[in-house]
Amino acid sequence: MNTQYRKALPGTQLDYFDTQEAVDAIEPGAYAKLPYCSRVFAENLVRRCSPHMLTDSLKQLIERKSDLDFPWYPARVVCHDILGQTALVDLAGLRDAIAEKGGDPSKVNPVVPTQLIVDHSLAVEHAGFEKDAFERNRAIEDRRNEDRFHFINWTKTAFKNVDVIQPGNGIMHQINLERMSPVVHSLNGVAFPDTLVGTDSHTPHVDALGVIAIGVGGLEAESVMLGRASYMRLPEIVGVEVTGKPQPGITATDIVLALTEYLRAQKVVSSYLEFYGEGTTHLTLGDRATITNMTPEYGATAAMFYIDRQTIDYLTLTGRDDAQVKLVETYAKQAGLWA
Structure with a gap:
């Protein structure tokens, strides 16, 4: 973790990295023009990037260039049991190899917090109308x-x-949205945005919370798990303006199917989408998550919503700690991530 641009986060006992100061030092006023995704990537660079690479990496974001790889250090890795188990088998094998050479196998651990959800390999033998179906399925x-x-x-x-x-306990993406994502982390006295890679194409489901989350293969997830940077080039970031509000009788399914049809026609493959505008205030977190869950269906890599009052209400609804909810709002407003 770097030290430059580290400051006290007002109203808390935590610090944060003043990304706006770092970006504006390169080009005055540039931070205010950055998309949401670029602001999150910039914070990650200011906090974690090697100082000798920082200016050149930030310039990629400021100048909208994609001619230089820059490092990204996701805060978490989320795995389902099929690919996640394989990665942990690799680590167990590495422990065996270390032990054979006389080393301490207990030193082989994921560097980045890793969450494994057992849901992808499960089958249902007893339907819900049967008595004690849940318990019987679990026993099988x-x-x-x-x-x-x-x-x-x-x-x-x-x-x-x-x-x-x-x-x-539920499926991977539901658990991630409802329980696992803090939206803003607090670690070693520093607040910073939640970001993650997951071993499933629907990992962007949690983008609805304003969390950059992308689906990757097992090998890339394993690399991030071991603390290596995920090198990337600035993706195409596309704004999707949402106006109006759902009419009576219109469901989240109606909205997402219409949007998917539209976005496929716009050819947004591999893009990072950012939904913004007055219309987003009329979409509940559930509506937003329905849209972000369909990210692979319209071909994008991520589909972001900004942090706003809907986000805060949802975090409260799902039982996040009051102090954590307050931190999310305080940090988002200070760091320019509030809608």
């Missing part, structure tokens, strides 16, 4: 997956920075 899962579940649960105790969400 445990019997069929005894060895696999044993290994997964072992990783939770054997490795640092690994959290396992047991089967029966």
Whole structure:
């Protein structure tokens, strides 16, 4: 973590990195013109990028260039059990190799907090109308997956920075949205935006909270897990202005299907979308998450909504700690991430 531009975050006991000062030092007034995604990437650079690369990396964002790779350090890795288990098997194998050479295998751990959700390999044998269907299905899962579940649960105790969400708690993206994302992290006395990579194409579901989250393959997730930067070039960032409000009888499904049809026609493949405008205030977090969940269906890499009152209300609704909810609002307004 760098030290330059680190300042006290007003109204808290935490620090933050004044990305606006860093960006405006290169080009006065540039920060106010940056898209939401670029502001989050810029903060990541100011906080984590090697100082000798910082100015050139920030210039890519300021000048809208894509001719230089810059490092991105996601705050979390989220895995489902199929690819996540494979990555942890690799780490277990690395521990064996370290032990054979006389080293300390306990030193082999994910550097970045890693959350593994057991949901992708589960099957339903008993339908919901049957008595005790949930308990019976869970018993079948445990019997069929005894060895696999044993290994997964072992990783939770054997490795640092690994959290396992047991089967029966819901699907990966629902849990990420409702429980796992803090939106703003507080670590080692510093507040910074939540960002993540996940081993599923629908990982951008949590973009609805203003969290840059993209789906990646297992090898890239494993690389990030071990603390390596994910190098990238500035993607095409496309604004999608939303006006008006849903008419009576219009559901989130209606909205997302219409948007998907429209966005496919606009050929937004690999782009980072940012939904903005007066119309977004009429979309609940559930509506927004329905839209962001369809990100792979219209071909984008990410589909961002800004942090606003809807975000705060949703965090409160889903039981986030009051202090955490207040931190999200305080940080977003200070860092220019508030809609």
